[in-house]
Amino acid sequence: MSTFTLSDLERIVATRAKAAPEESWTAKLVAAGQDKAAKKLGEEAIEAVMAAVKNDRANLIYESADLLYHLMVVLKIADIPLEAVMEELQRRTGQSGLSEKASRQGP
Numbered sequence: 246m247s248t249f250t251l252s253d254l255e256r257i258v259a260t261r262a263k264a265a266p267e268e269s270w271t272a273k274l275v276a277a278g279q280d281k282a283a284k285k286l287g288e289e290a291i292e293a294v295m296a297a298v299k300n301d302r303a304n305l306i307y308e309s310a311d312l313l314y315h316l317m318v319v320l321k322i323a324d325i326p327l328e329a330v331m332e333e334l335q336r337r338t339g340q341s342g343l344s345e346k347a348s349r350q351g352p
């Protein structure tokens with residue numbers, strides 16, 4: 246079982262964001278800005294969706310890793326700590342996704 250966590254990835258992204266863009270994909274994306282980083286996130290999401298609908302397990306794992314990495318870069322550029330996302334997820338525990346959806350729908 247892997248001991249690697251999203252917090253580890255967040256730390257790596259934060260460190261590599263300060264590297265020279267010629268030597269780091271992370272730094273290159275950060276230097277390019279949120280439009281480029283968010284576009285990459287969208288592309289990786291589509292690739293993960295395609296792997297999922299094709300039932301391609303190996304590729305879904307690979308594209309999910311790309312997706313999570315690019316999400317961490319987008320959060321870094323937006324100056325949102327992973328902690329904020331985890332707090333939101335924690336806030337939702339104890340409430341079913343269906344009742345949460347219903348609470349957002351109007352009369």
Ligand SMILES: N=c1c2ncn([C@@H]3O[C@H](COP(=O)(O)OP(=O)(O)OP(=O)(O)O)[C@@H](O)[C@H]3O)c2ncn1[C@@H]1O[C@H](COP(=O)(O)O)[C@@H](O)[C@H]1O
Nearest residue numbers: 257258261262264268269270271272285288310311314315
């Ligand atoms: N997890 C990742 C990770 N996942 C994907 N990628 C990179 O994301 C890029 C996007 O892949 P694509 O094939 O979609 O893009 P591309 O066609 O090469 O690029 P474009 O033509 O779209 O610009 C590739 O260069 C991948 O290597 C990652 N780059 C870095 N990391 C992590 O970040 C760390 C630091 O990496 P650097 O910032 O490069 O030092 C690494 O050790 C990893 O832990």
